Amino acid sequence: MTDRPERIDDDVIVCRCEDVTLGDIRRLIANGYHTIDEIKRISRAGMGQCQGRTCRHLIARELATALGVSVEEVEMPTFRPPTRPVLLSTIARGEGDE
Amino acid sequence: MNLLKEVDIAVIGAGPAGLAAALACAEAGASTLLIDANDVPGGQLVKQTHKFFGSERQHAGTRGIQIPELFAKKLVEHPNVETMWDTTASGYYDSGELVVEDGKRFIKILPKRLIVSTGASERFVLFENNDLPGVYGAGAVQTLMNVYGVVPGDRVLMVGSGNIGLIVSYQLIQAGVDVAAVIEAAPCIGGYLVHAAKLRRAGVPILTSHTIVAAHGEECVTGATIAKVDEKWQAIPGTECEIECDVICLAVGLMPLVDILWQAGCEMKYVPELGGHVPVRDDNMRTSNPNVYVAGDSGGVEEASSAMITGEIAGISAAESLGLKAPEADARLAQLKADLAAIRSGPAGEKICAGVCRATVCGGVWE
Amino acid sequence: MGRFTGGLRPSKVRLKDHPILDFSAGQEVAFTFDGKKLKGIDGEPIAAALHANGVRVLRHSPVSGRARGFFCAIGNCSSCLMTVDGVPNVRVCTEPLREGMVVETQKGHGQLPID
Numbered sequence: 171m172t173d174r175p176e177r178i179d180d181d182v183i184v185c186r187c188e189d190v191t192l193g194d195i196r197r198l199i200a201n202g203y204h205t206i207d208e209i210k211r212i213s214r215a216g217m218g219q220c221q222g223r224t225c226r227h228l229i230a231r232e233l234a235t236a237l238g239v240s241v242e243e244v245e246m247p248t249f250r251p252p253t254r255p256v257l258l259s260t261i262a263r264g265e266g267d268e
Numbered sequence: 269m270n271l272l273k274e275v276d277i278a279v280i281g282a283g284p285a286g287l288a289a290a291l292a293c294a295e296a297g298a299s300t301l302l303i304d305a306n307d308v309p310g311g312q313l314v315k316q317t318h319k320f321f322g323s324e325r326q327h328a329g330t331r332g333i334q335i336p337e338l339f340a341k342k343l344v345e346h347p348n349v350e351t352m353w354d355t356t357a358s359g360y361y362d363s364g365e366l367v368v369e370d371g372k373r374f375i376k377i378l379p380k381r382l383i384v385s386t387g388a389s390e391r392f393v394l395f396e397n398n399d400l401p402g403v404y405g406a407g408a409v410q411t412l413m414n415v416y417g418v419v420p421g422d423r424v425l426m427v428g429s430g431n432i433g434l435i436v437s438y439q440l441i442q443a444g445v446d447v448a449a450v451i452e453a454a455p456c457i458g459g460y461l462v463h464a465a466k467l468r469r470a471g472v473p474i475l476t477s478h479t480i481v482a483a484h485g486e487e488c489v490t491g492a493t494i495a496k497v498d499e500k501w502q503a504i505p506g507t508e509c510e511i512e513c514d515v516i517c518l519a520v521g522l523m524p525l526v527d528i529l530w531q532a533g534c535e536m537k538y539v540p541e542l543g544g545h546v547p548v549r550d551d552n553m554r555t556s557n558p559n560v561y562v563a564g565d566s567g568g569v570e571e572a573s574s575a576m577i578t579g580e581i582a583g584i585s586a587a588e589s590l591g592l593k594a595p596e597a598d599a600r601l602a603q604l605k606a607d608l609a610a611i612r613s614g615p616a617g618e619k620i621c622a623g624v625c626r627a628t629v630c631g632g633v634w635e
Numbered sequence: 636m637g638r639f640t641g642g643l644r645p646s647k648v649r650l651k652d653h654p655i656l657d658f659s660a661g662q663e664v665a666f667t668f669d670g671k672k673l674k675g676i677d678g679e680p681i682a683a684a685l686h687a688n689g690v691r692v693l694r695h696s697p698v699s700g701r702a703r704g705f706f707c708a709i710g711n712c713s714s715c716l717m718t719v720d721g722v723p724n725v726r727v728c729t730e731p732l733r734e735g736m737v738v739e740t741q742k743g744h745g746q747l748p749i750d
Binding site (some may be wrong): 305306312317331333389390392399400401402403404405407408409411412413414416417418419420442443444486487488525 | 648649650653654655656658676679680683686687691692693696701702703704705706707708709710711712714728729
């Protein structure tokens, strides 16, 4: 496990899509944002193009470390469609119309 | 125009698990829809140039890249199978409707059963400049090199000594690329020693108890700092060492892609041995949502051979739950479970078995 | 933005002699990257064609302007978004290259083409 964050610098990127750093995440946790959903809503970490597939586990681990719990106990965010970004034209076209 | 496509079983993902699942469903007599975001079958098999181990029933001795074609032939010819390529599963709703999109339009599908074989995604790790161009996932390096024939760079630092890290390192050497070193945070090599031995013979150092501290470079990777780690996995100050490289390849594991399973309301569990959150399942790969089955890496990261087995198990079981059964399905199911146990009894199997045990519902059967 | 980087030796970028695989069959096509004329193989991902031309920096991140290349190369991580034929946010790690494509470094979140 090379992703243990305890001694890693604040300026390391956690969320590539939205440029959220480890320092940002740590500050939010210190300010009382204690779930992935709360952190997502305030910082957009996990809300970008990849929908958290790259950073979610890193934020979960940071939360677990800060709160002294296991990763298993960290509440996961809600998963909603669409799983991947969809073109506006697809939405506008709707179901099946050519 | 409202298209609501009704099928017996929809399979999401046409990698090793999904291909095996779809074929099993079709052979049992179920109308089967196989959906994949790519334009060719095989998922990540398309870049696996090495020969598989295990049993002949799971194509041991065959190179990964040759397997999709074996399935594709049977699937294309099968009257019960329909395929949708370049199509992404976008959402699964309480009504049991699956919505997919092909970049132009949404299509609603109403499958009686759903098999989720969406695979896994590359694990990202924290170190300075981890987002610099030249820091590539191991799967990315394999895709670039083995599918498209483009080498990733001149000199690679490989992070992670599991089977993927070892195999990709060897494939890099085959392609004429230098591998500066393979580093591993654990005190021992993660993958099969037969792969590690090939690297040692090629002169590649494998440094255990080492981690990556930083990538260097302004716009692209020009080097890396590595350091020894203590028993708590922390870099030990003063042990830093500079590595000259233009690629840092991350082979630090995969995480199951489970978005659709969360959407389906499946009971999920964090099982680190299987790579992250996975659905709780019974021995037949059925999740807590009785209409939803899981197969392959999305149920826990293993390897392609086991994915083909769990896929076929899911396919046979999903069809059987609809009253559809191929001749001798029971014997085949027993054989598959025996094969799976045999694969998991291998050198890397202990961890997988512990994970599968935690991810399986009590007694292996839902109430 | 989008300058040629990385110290790849051109002779070694594309594999010709590989012990297992054969890469000789591809059809060469021309495309442009930020106005420069480049060549690639028809149907390969745009990112692979760019990489073979020594282009690793695919964009700069929208908030802090950090250089980004591809990371997962299978369409999951969205690190590789570029503007292709005027359409922003195209995942070039999976988008196939075609003759005459206009590939551009994306500015920020990209702008929609207005007809």
